[in-house]
Amino acid sequence: MPHIPVDENLPGIAGLFAFRPETAAPLGQFAEVLLRGPSSLTVGERELIATVVSRANECEFCFRSHAAVAAEALDGGRAAVDAACRNADDAPVSPKVGALLKIALAVRETGRAVTGELVAAARAGGATDLEIHDTVLISAAFCLFNRYVDGLGAITPDNDELYRQMGARLLHGGYLGVGAAS
Template sequence: MPHIALDENLPGISALFAYRPETAAPLKQLAEVLLRGPSSLSVGERELISAVVSRGNDCTFCSRSHAAIAAEALEGGMPVVEAAWADVDGAPVSAKVKALLHVALAVREGGKSVGEDLIAVARAEGATDVEIHDTVLIAAAFCMFNRYVDGLATIAPDDQEAYQGMGARLLQEGYTRL
């Protein structure tokens, strides 16, 4: 049960965006730029970063919704996301993406957990400074989004299938159309 009066027909951050449209606009724009804007990382790779960070933060709504988008965007679909959730190093993604996921998970623990060793590995695997920057910002933003969604106890279906339509729609339409 949400801690504040939210539209019970809207899950997760959707209910919060409806509740405070004036704060929703910049948050949606941030998500749009980070996850959909121009980047050498694919939409699927960036969505995978958000899904893995959200899973690490135990945020059901964010991990499942971004997993659905990543699954739509990545070759291999949901099994790739599930593999990354279980073991980044065993996931069927590039070595660069694995290194960036490790950076993102360190950000999830705390900003100072991102050490030179993680950055050196990411660079050795071909990550650019912009990709490292964006990975850190995606991870930091999703820590905020996760705490926003769970801090107000929004409704979050636990069944991954409930998020499939949302994932396809968000991949098609982006975040500013929410």
């Protein structure tokens, strides 16, 4: 149950964004740049990073919504997403993405957990400095988003079809309109 009054028709972060549009706008732009802006990482790879971090942070809403986007965007679909959430070593992703997932999981513990060895493994897998940077930033941002959603007790539906629809909408429409009444 939400800790503040939110529109019951706007689950998760959308309800929180509608509650405080002044903070929603820059946070939505931030998410748009991180997950949709120019990058050599695909949308699916960036969404997978957000998903794995959200799962590890036990943020059910963010996990389910971003897993739906990643499943829509990745060739391996939901099976690849679930495998990555279980164990980055066993995920059916490139060595680069597997190494980046390990960096993302280290960041969610503490930024100091990112070691030279993790960075070297990512570079050996083909990651660029920009991809390493963006992975750290996506992970750190999703720690913020996860704590925002869970800290205010945002509405978290238990409806797989709703998340599938949300994933398709976010994949094709992005994050700038999240929280807008539609």
